[in-house]
Amino acid sequence: MNIQPIRNDSDLDRAFARLEELWSAAPDSPEADEIEVLSILIEKYEDKHYPIGPSDPIEAIKFRMEQQGLTQRDLEAYIGSSGRVSEVLNRKRKLSLGMIKRLHDGLKIPYDSLMNQVA
DSSP, X not given: OOOOOOOSHHHHHHHHHHHHHHXXXXXTSHHHHHHHHHHHHHHHHHHHXXXXXXXXXXXXXXXXXXXXXXXXGGGHHXXXXXXXXXXXXXXXXXXXXXXXXXXXXXXXXXXXXXXXXXX
């Protein structure tokens, strides 16, 4: 195992290539240990150089609607009138704390996904 720090995108590409070579390693083997170490190094580099921002609450709601086959009418129980649902989904009105709680409790959308743009 010859592991080195990942300092740039070329190093990252090499780490991914090596990871791909090792992917079918047997558990508890030296190769499996190398996979674990490479994964940690890759994650650390990506977190620093390619951070992922907070999720968009409206996209989280739309994603859940798609997952569960919900319509805008189904959201009225969590957001309010059909007009209010439309305003929220079209980004003309921000989610209130009450809406966030109801969406979390009723549709199991994580608070982290909903709290990005609290009114």
